[in-house]
Amino acid sequence: MNIGQAAKRSGISAKMIRYYEEIGLLPAPKRSESGYRHYTDADIRTLSFIQHARELGFSSEQMKELLGLWLNEVRQSSEVKALAQKHIDMLERKIRDMQAMVSMLKQSVARCAGDERSDCEILKDIEQGLDTNQ
Structure with a gap:
């Protein structure tokens, strides 16, 4: 085809x-x-x-490794499991980081008047840099 x-x-x-x-x-x-x-x-x-x-x-790099394992009939499942676990750990870190970002943004939004004035706490927080490690 x-x-x-x-x-x-x-x-x-x-x-x-x-x-x-x-x-x-x-x-x-x-x-x-x-x-x-x-x-x-x-x-x-x-x-x-x-x-x-x-x-x-x-x-892409992980997929190359996965493909190699998928195509290798004499692979050890422990290799696949280790790769998957490493990926799970990375995803969980990303989730925690994103949850911290959401929390910080919610705090900024709560402090923003959201009216016709130009003063905006959200922009001030972004300018100062949100500390997502709190």
Whole structure:
């Protein structure tokens, strides 16, 4: 199938498919005599795997590692678990950081009059830098 058909079947745009090839997540597909890319069902499964990993927030580098493990039939599940746990830890840190940002912004919003005056506590707090480590 051509790249348009692969995009349709995988739900990933042709532009992203080319990008995944460029960064090495997807191997370069075979080409027809006229130079068009030709994708197989295995490529579609790989694209689906990449898409699901992306939806879980894995980075391109993590996805390369995941793909390597997925394709390696003699892998140890402990390697996969360790990678997933590391990702969970990072996501939990991000969640804590975002919750702290929300809390600080809520405090700024609560102090802002929100009327026709130009004085705004939100902008003052942003100018001073919100301390999200409180």
